[in-house]
Amino acid sequence: MQNQHSFDQHDSGTLFLVPTPIGNLDDMTVRAVKTLQTVDLIAAEDTRNTQKLLNHFEIETKQISFHEHNTQQRIPELIAKLQSGLSIAQVSDAGMPSISDPGKELVAAAIAANLPVVPLPGANAATTALIASGLAPQPFMFYGFLPRKASVQKAELTKLAQQEQTVIFYESPYRVAKTLTAIQAIFGDRQAVLARELTKLHEEFIRGSLSELIDWAFESARGEFVIMVQGADPVAPVASDVPLVDQVQALIDNGDKPNAAIKAVAKTNGLNRQAVYNAYHGLEETE
Structure with missing residues (x-):
């Protein structure tokens, strides 16, 4: 058992998980800016992308790259820095670290080393889209990106098709029509919603049946997408012959x-x- 008191005095540094805007820079919180200003180091998914954010808010903290291709190399280095007393902010390109982005391995390693891990609230595409979707907002299931391999994807969708809650996926503009088609083939022609370019000037919600959204996507898909699909109808209870x-x-x-x-x-x-x-x-x- 481990009990973390996030804001007690620690001999080590702290790993801060800092969300960044998903489009609109005004969604950066005051606390997030202050944290990035005061930590010793920022571990960024793409240092070039994060540098634009830092320049906008006049943040001069040094960066180090931390992405899916150097995770195993970086984690021991970052853990050692935390153990030496340095505090680190981990950021992804947009939104919450670890949610369909790098981060979870570093969090797990920090917890295993008994280092404090402090999350900051902030922008998240899935919940931002969900509350404006018109579909049932709770309960919901967030899945993220589906596997690319067709057989694995079909197996995952077959399991998800039984869920009675709204199911949320992420997808790129290049695959959204294909992914919607795969979902419809397993789920049937349910109601669904596409959200694209969230918080940006061209933010858009497309609501309708999966078949309608497929037709739209083949013609008009641009930008990063959140796909939200209505949950399965509850299975009618079956009376038993047993007393x-x-x-x-x-x-x-x-x-x-x-x-x-x-x-x-x-x-x-x-x-x-x-x-x-x-x-x-x-x-x-x-x-």
């Missing part, structure tokens, strides 16, 4: 608490919880 009392008792014998077993049996059979409770306890229904 309710026996169903409840079987769950209890398997380790469930009586109330949890009663609730589960009620859901399975499409019954009111009280009806199952009464049946199990031998109580008569009252008008």
Whole structure:
């Protein structure tokens, strides 16, 4: 067990996870700017891209590259710097570090070394798109980029097709039509929403059935996309021939608490919880 008090005094440095704007520079928070100004080093996915952000906010902190191709080389170096007392801010090109971007390996290594890891809130494309989509915002499932290999992608989509919550994907403009077609083939022609160029001048939401979005995407796809797909319809409960009392008792014998077993049996059979409770306890229904 590990208990981190983020803002206590530490002998080591701190790893700060700093989100950056996904398009509109005005979405950079005051705290994010101050953090980038005060840390000893910025670990950036693309130092050239991040330098534009630093120049805009007049931040002079030194950078070091940290991306998917040098992760294993950099992590020991960055951990050593943190252990020596230096604080590091980790940033991706846009949005939250680790969310479809580099970062998770460094976070895991820092935690394993008992180093403090402090996240900052900020811009995120998935939730920004979701709240304006018109689809159910909760619960939702964020998936990110689907695998490219067709067989692996099909297997993943087959599993996701059973989810009853809104499912969120990321995709490039070059593959969005193909990806939508693959989703429709497994999910059916559900309602879905595309969000593109979020927070930028040409921000756009395209809402409709998957078939309508496919037609649009083949003609008009530009910019980075968030794809949001309506969840599956709940499966209608199927009544069992086994008496309710026996169903409840079987769950209890398997380790469930009586109330949890009663609730589960009620859901399975499409019954009111009280009806199952009464049946199990031998109580008569009252008008």
